[in-house]
Amino acid sequence: MHKAGFVNIVGNPNVGKSTLMNQLVGERISIATFKAQTTRHRIMGIVNTDDMQIVFSDTPGVLKPNYKLQESMLAFSESALADADVLLYVTDVVENPEKNMEFLEKVQKMKIPVILLINKIDELGTSEPSNTRKASSTSQTQLNSLVEKWHSLLPNAEILPISAKNKFGVDVLLKRIQELLPESPAYFDKDQLTDKPARFFVSEIIREKILLYYDKEIPYSVEVSVESFKETEKNIHISAIIYVERDSQKGIIIGHQGIALKKVGAESRKALERFFGKPIYLETFVKVDKDWRSSQRELNHFGYNPE
Numbered sequence: 001m002h003k004a005g006f007v008n009i010v011g012n013p014n015v016g017k018s019t020l021m022n023q024l025v026g027e028r029i030s031i032a033t034f035k036a037q038t039t040r041h042r043i044m045g046i047v048n049t050d051d052m053q054i055v056f057s058d059t060p061g062v063l064k065p066n067y068k069l070q071e072s073m074l075a076f077s078e079s080a081l082a083d084a085d086v087l088l089y090v091t092d093v094v095e096n097p098e099k100n101m102e103f104l105e106k107v108q109k110m111k112i113p114v115i116l117l118i119n120k121i122d123e124l125g126t127s128e129p130s131n132t133r134k135a136s137s138t139s140q141t142q143l144n145s146l147v148e149k150w151h152s153l154l155p156n157a158e159i160l161p162i163s164a165k166n167k168f169g170v171d172v173l174l175k176r177i178q179e180l181l182p183e184s185p186a187y188f189d190k191d192q193l194t195d196k197p198a199r200f201f202v203s204e205i206i207r208e209k210i211l212l213y214y215d216k217e218i219p220y221s222v223e224v225s226v227e228s229f230k231e232t233e234k235n236i237h238i239s240a241i242i243y244v245e246r247d248s249q250k251g252i253i254i255g256h257q258g259i260a261l262k263k264v265g266a267e268s269r270k271a272l273e274r275f276f277g278k279p280i281y282l283e284t285f286v287k288v289d290k291d292w293r294s295s296q297r298e299l300n301h302f303g304y305n306p307e
Contacts, residue, residue, distance in 0.1 A: 004053040004184040005085030007177055010077055010107075012099055013061025015092045016119040020164040021045055021058040024174060028275065029058070029194055042080060044195040046188055053186040054177060057084075062103045069293040072304035081106055086113050086180050088173075089157065092120040093142065097149045104153065113180045114157040115173065116150050118143070122163040199226040200303070201275060206240055206268045206284070210253070213264060218252055221245045223292060223302050235279040238272070243289040250286050261286065 025045035047054040124139035162169035203224035211219040228239035272280045292298040
């Protein structure tokens with residue numbers, strides 16, 4: 001008997017979906033930073049054993065779109081409801097359970113197994129660190145209240161408290177997923193880790209460094225395109241273009257005497273070498289592409305076409 005299925009991860013922005021994905025897959029597939037709207041695509045990570053294949057999907061945080069890029073991001077999240085064998089709805093201990101009720105109502109109607117994950121439970125009770133017993137009691141009371149609230153909203157869902165960052169509850173979750181998977185042959189080759197090409201992860205890693213090193217609106221106005229990816233047995237030569245929407249943003253990305261761009265390039269190269277396991281030669285350029293986030297043609301070029 002062989003089991004296989006799609007386990008799709010959805011939820012609002014910044015609740016820890018990408019961190020959970022990386023823990024479940026065991027590889028650093030999705031960008032996981034402290035900033036919201038980090039994941040822009042639907043990213044699959046594949047876990048294989050001799051008798052099982054789990055195809056996990058990380059999706060963008062659910063939000064009300066303000067421009068075409070966010071419309072595409074929402075479409076990726078909604079597509080994850082259509083083909084899931086098991087749905088993981090991720091929330092955390094601070095967000096309002098009734099946030100984005102329109103999307104939640106779609107989850108309520110689903111007939112497949114839904115597991116509601118209350119993430120970041122390690123942050124409960126931290127306001128009372130001087131008394132461990134009191135903090136623990138407070139944490140349990142807060143958690144019980146959250147469980148009751150979520151049970152009223154998703155009565156058919158299984159509820160599991162976790163801390164993706166600390167790996168608490170992840171093994172229990174993985175075991176439950178394995179139990180729920182349907183019998184099926186594998187959907188992908190057993191040596192395949194993801195559905196995305198190498199170029200995709202190059203652009204994601206560079207974009208992650210920009211998210212980490214620049215403030216305000218800059219990271220959300222940036223897209224990265226890999227123009228050249230040449231791999232040999234010994235190394236990889238990569239040429240990438242960082243697109244921004246305005247000349248002023250280009251200046252900020254490059255920085256005084258190119259120092260900021262050099263830092264992004266250096267940190268990206270280190271991360272890429274860890275990811276690919278060989279020396280990387282990376283060239284980065286910055287170009288202005290006005291209002292690319294609102295141009296469907298440009299979004300298609302960058303891969304934002306859920307259908």
